Amino acid sequence: MKKFQVVGIGNAMVDVLTQETEAFLTEAGIEKGIMQLIDMDRAVDLYSRIGAAKEISGGSAANTIAGIAHLGGRTAYVGKVKDDQLGAIFAHDLRAQGAVYETKLAPKDAAQETGRCIVVVTPDGERSMNTYLGVTEFLEPSDIDVDMMADAEWIYLEGYRFDGPESHAAFAKAINACKGHGGKVSITLSDPFCVERHRDAFRMMIREDVDLLFCNRAEMLSMYQTEDFDAALAMAAKEVSIVACTDSDNGAHIMSGGQRWHAPAVPTQIVDATGAGDLFAGAFLWGLTNGHDLETCGRMGCVAASEVISHIGARAESDLKALFAQHGLI
Template sequence: MKKFQVVGIGNAMVDVLARAEDAFLEEAGIGKGIMQLIDMDRAVSLYASVGPAKEISGGSAANTIAGIAHLGGRTAYVGKVKDDQLGAIFAHDLRAQGAVYETALAPKSEEAETGRCIVIVTPDGERSMNTYLGVTEFLSPDDIDEEQMAEAEWIYLEGYRFDGPDSHAAFAKAINACKGAGGKVSITLSDPFCIDRHRDAFRDMIKNHIDLLFCNRAEMLSMYQTDDFESALTKAAAEVAVVACTDSENGVHILEGGNRWHVPAVPTQIVDATGAGDLFAGAFLWALTNGYDLQTCGKMGNIAASEVISHIGARPEADLKALFEDHGLT
């Protein structure tokens, strides 16, 4: 048995969550429902202009890993923070969930700070993300522990991490170490605009290295540059062994080897959509590495997603295993 079921690699961030009306987005020039990269000055300005906010350790892949750890999975995370106040918060929160986190801190002398994502949540539950990457942008191959990657049944790569000068090389090192030891590789596409910036690199990785692809409908259409959802799913299924494509309130489509399952969503009052895809992936991977069939993986993923969108913040607050039991899945 390998030491880790899943090791995640992504942008280590602290989420700053605030509520606002749509009018605020227009006034502040924020694109609704997407992730925009911002610099430090913009981060400071936005933080000053939002109302009361809640600060929670976040980052897409970190949320996924926290979900796996919450379920009792053997898991670890790689992502860079600075030796500063937000960096300490991030590391403490992730370790408190039960995940291994050993990435070397950027020193206090580093000009860039720990990354943060200012998430504006509108009344419809949609989240609009304004991301200052900070030191996490500079994750490099030196931060990848090949022995740790070799000890993973799966690694989970965050698409957002493609934004960084050395990120592609870091991913390549992780993939080679994991696959060289018999492990498998999953990736989440993260965001349509991220795909636009790195489509060729994504396609190359999907075709040649990925065993499990996570995405949502918008990301799927963006990746294959089509408005035909069925066509995009077919193309993806021809390139990767397993596809798990979420479709908001329509649930998830799972494809493998000519088989296809549609798993309905769990009806939920949306409070904050932040982290829905992250927790879907976490529960799906936990289920997969514990021997559940793909349809059950999808059901558990949908339950976890429904839990996280029922409250502010991208980490689970209820006992996910208990929720699985309530749905007759364990």
């Protein structure tokens, strides 16, 4: 048995969550519903404008790994923070969930700080993310522990990290170590604008290395440059063994081996949509590495996504295993 069921690689940052009005978005010049990269000055400006905020360790793939750890999975994470206050918060929170986190810290005198994402949640539950990447942008091959990757059943790669200058090489090093020892590769596309920036690199990696593709409807349509959702799913299924595509309140669509399953969404009052896709992936991977069939994995993902959108923050607050049991999944 390998030491880790899933090792995640991606951004390491702290989420600053605030609930604001639609008018606030306009006044602050924030485009609704997407992730925008910002610099340190913009991060400081936005922080001065927002009201009461909740600071929680985040990062898309880190949320996924935290979800698996919450379920009792054997997990580890690779993502770069600075030796500063927010860096310490990030490391503590992830380890407290039960995940292994050993990435070397950027030194105190590094020019950039630990990344943070100012997440503005409007009354409809939609989140608009303003991301200062900080040192997490500079994840590099030397941060990849090949022994850890070799001892993983799966690695989980975060699409957002494609924006880093050396992250592609870091991913390649992780993929080679993992697949060279019988492991498998999953990736999340993260954001349709991220897909637009790196479509060719994504497509090459998906065709050559990826075993499981996570995305949502918008990312899927962007990747395959079509407005025909079923056609996009079919194209993806020709390139990768398993496709898991979320579709908001329509649930999720799973494709593998010429078969397609639909996992219905679990009705809930949406408080904050942050982390829905992250926790879907976490529950799906936990189910997969614990021997559940793909349809059940999809349903677990939808249950976990429903839990996380029912409150502020992208980490589970209820016992996910208990929720799975309530839905007859375990």
